[in-house]
Amino acid sequence: MSDSVARQLITSHLVSGEPKPGAEIALRVDQTLTQDATGTLVMQELEAMDLDRAQTEVSVQYVDHNLLQADEKNAEDHAFLRSACRRYGLWFSKAGNGVSHPTHMKHFGKPGKTLIGSDSHTCAGGSMGMLAIGVGGLEVAGGIAGEPLYLRMPEIWGIRLDGELPPWVSAKDVILEMLRRHGVKGGVQRIIEYHGPGLAHLTAMDRHVIANMGAELGATTTVFPADDAVRAFLREQGREDDFTELVADEDADYDVTDEIDLSTLEPLIAKPSSPGNVVPVREVAGTPVNQVVIGSSANPGLRDFAMAAAMVRGRQSNDAVSFDVNPSSREIFADLTKMGATFDLISAGARLHQTGCMGCIGMGQAPASGTNSLRTFPRNFPGRSGTKEDSVWLCSPETAAAAALTGEIVDPRDLAEKLDLAYPQLDLPETATVNTEMLVAPLEPDQARDEELVKGPNISALPDFPPLPDRIEAPVLLKVGDDISTDEISPAGARALPFRSNIPKLAEFTFTQVREDYPQQAAELKESTGHIIVGGENYGQGSSREHAAITPRHLGLHAVVAKSFARIHWQNLANFGVVALEFDDPADYDRIDEGDTLVLEGLRDLLPGDRHAEIRNDTKDETYKLHHRLSERQVEAVLAGGRIPLLARRETADRERVDA
Structure with a gap:
């Protein structure tokens, strides 16, 4: 079989599993990326895991989101992030240096490498022949600690590009055309790979625009070849030595196909x-x-x-x-x-x-x-x-x-x-400005071990969640429709973002865009029954923020029953001990109302041995058939109350073996 670029990247980094669509695989992690809105939690997770030193080739922490300093909170987070980089051996990109994705592409991106990031738009790195995947923060923490990335092998979706973009139409219109055709769920469980003669007319940064918003299609990631356009980009940055050609084999096979004639596109x-x-x-x-x-x-x-x-x-x-x-x-x-x-x-x-x-x-x-x-x-x-x-x-x-x-x-x-405005003809410089002064290199290991983490009052400890109970009997506190986003679960904005490292305080904002009294009602149920959420299609789309799993869990969420889940949020729920179940018959969604009491029994025996379950609606005296897509590894985490206790035990065991 002739291999696509995506399959070449996966094969060269495969640690375990068989790369067939739907099977769980594990991939070696070369690089990681974190930003300040999600990175504080990643650094707290590294601390909880008792990590000594980053095991990746390159890990970089960017400060590019929480830049407004209306009070002390964001500044405290930045000081904490700097200290964590010094302690654990990460690069630190100072506040205002640049947005993580293009800055990483400019200074650290290398064709042929894997990159995972606690930001859903990490997939932008695919513009230069990388396998770049946005994941939850705990996946990134695991990658920094030397753990492989686990994911279900996606289909490879080949998009052939022909022609050249006309005046007034640019790369953003290409990805908007993809969204016009396929919607926000069109790329679910797929890697999008662009190929064809039209690539010759797209620069590396044009490709960045397209790859970045592959996340909006729900795709696992987007991949472009590393060709002359990528070589030219690296030459502009003074890094041509980092170029490695990576192109699809002739007649490469794709699981799904589509094509776009760039010359026919219009402003969208x-x-x-x-x-x-x-x-x-x-x-x-x-x-x-x-x-x-x-x-x-x-x-x-x-x-x-x-x-x-x-x-x-x-x-x-x-x-x-x-x-x-x-x-x-x-x-x-x-x-x-x-x-x-x-x-x-x-x-x-x-x-x-x-x-x-x-x-x-x-x-x-x-x-x-x-x-x-x-x-x-x-x-x-x-x-x-x-x-x-x-x-x-x-x-x-x-x-x-x-x-x-x-x-x-x-x-x-x-x-x-x-x-009377004609289409501008741009004369861009052939050599880009390169300034690395705001990128702070990791300390040497002996120096790093002497560093103390700097924690202001707004930085809380990670919640300690108990193991999953064998029986859940709880009310449906919230029922939401299709495409609920993590922005609606754990909102962005200047009011909530400064509390990203303070889980108890951030929890007060949970689902308030959907229902203002959710946090109060959830807190009232937390110590008795806890609660369940019922969702529609694509539950948890959008940002990779694992806060959207942690804060509802902190407020007593035991399970989410939905028609389907967005990839990253589904993984985040498992990482923090929340059961994610899907309806066998999506029509059963309509039979459940807010306030209904749902019962799940025998969970500790059921999850490891069977992908099928039943949930009883005591209020209506009905039973619905469900299923889950959790692997044995994910089931282990859910039963334990989350992955952090498991990773911490493994890190300690590894250190003890080295010491012995």
Whole structure:
């Protein structure tokens, strides 16, 4: 069989298992990535595991999310992260150095390597021939400690690209076209691999845009070949020696196929409030806009900012629009300034913010209620912006800049007639600015062992969850519909994010976007029965934040019964001892109401031996058939109350063997 790039990467890192779709496999981890919104928990997990030293080739902690310092909490987290990097042997990227994904690609990414990150958009690393997978923080902690990554072998979905993008259409429109066709569940249990002659017209950073938002399709990851475009990117960064060619074999086989003729694409936009709600821009033209934000890991390249700057050069943004720009790194900021693009943006009324994720995670830049915000971001889940009743649209830099100028959604192809604006021809520098001064290298092992973790008052200990009981009898406290996101379970935004390292406090925000009194009601049931949640399709889509599993667990959640689960959240639930069960008959979802008492019995015997279960609805005197997809390894973690106790025991045993 001729191998795809994805299969070559998997085969070269396979530790155990057979790489057949649906089978559990284990992969060697070369690199890890953490960011500050999820990294504090990863470092607490390393402490709980009693880790001595990172076992990966490269592990990097970025500070790019919680940058606003309205009080002491975020600053305390940053000090804790720095101390943990010094103690455990990780690189530390200082606050404001850059958004993790493009910064990692620029300085550490290598074709042929595996990368796991506690951020769902880690898949952006696939743009340069890596197997880059977003996972829960505990998976990353395990990877840092030398554990392999376990996952179910996905199908390989080959997408053939032909043609070349026309003017005013860019890489963001390619991934929006994928979402228009396939929706937010189209990539579930699949690795997307792009191939074909159209690749020759996409730069490495174009590919980053497409790979980044593969997460919005629900894909395990996205893979591009390491070809001349990747070599050129590494040459620009002064790292051409790190290039290794990695391309698909001729006539490579794919489990599923699709194709896109790039020359036929048009400007697209995702309407509120789902990345899968995609329509042509012309279909919604004329809609008033009050905010435009350019930046984020979904459009992080110099080209993306330079295009917006060229479009607004010599013009002024509409007076009804808040025009915001978040450079993705200090190096991009420097190159924009050298080009004169920074001056063009400022003169057009743009507000330049910190180099980081910012409004993408709701850390500032919240829009006004009842107004439309156009963003070059990857997600527009309800309330993610920090405004509860928001109206966020996702689009390319071209479409965003067009709205900034006109105050309404407009197809950028129509700007020639509206504003006498021709398609800009960009002259980007051949060599990128390279500045490693804000990347702090790991200490030597002997120095690192003398380091103490710096913990401010807002940094709590990890909760100690008991083993799974044999019998669960608990009420359905909450019933939610399809595509509930981790943003709705554990919200982003400037109110909640500063408590990411304080689980008891963060728990007070759990599900408040769905129902304000959930935390209070859950806390009241915690010491008696606990509770159960019933969900629809794709429960837990979106961000990898394991807080969305931990805080409900902290409030007494025993089990989630759903039609289906998003990959990362499903794994996170198992990692923290929550039983994830799926309906055999999805119609049974409609038979359960909030307040019904559900009973699961014989769990400690049932889970290890059978994938099938029954749950009794005592309120309605009905029984429903369920199943689970947990491996023996995951069952062991659920029964123990989570993976941390298991990993800690193994780390201690390994150290004792070495000492002996």
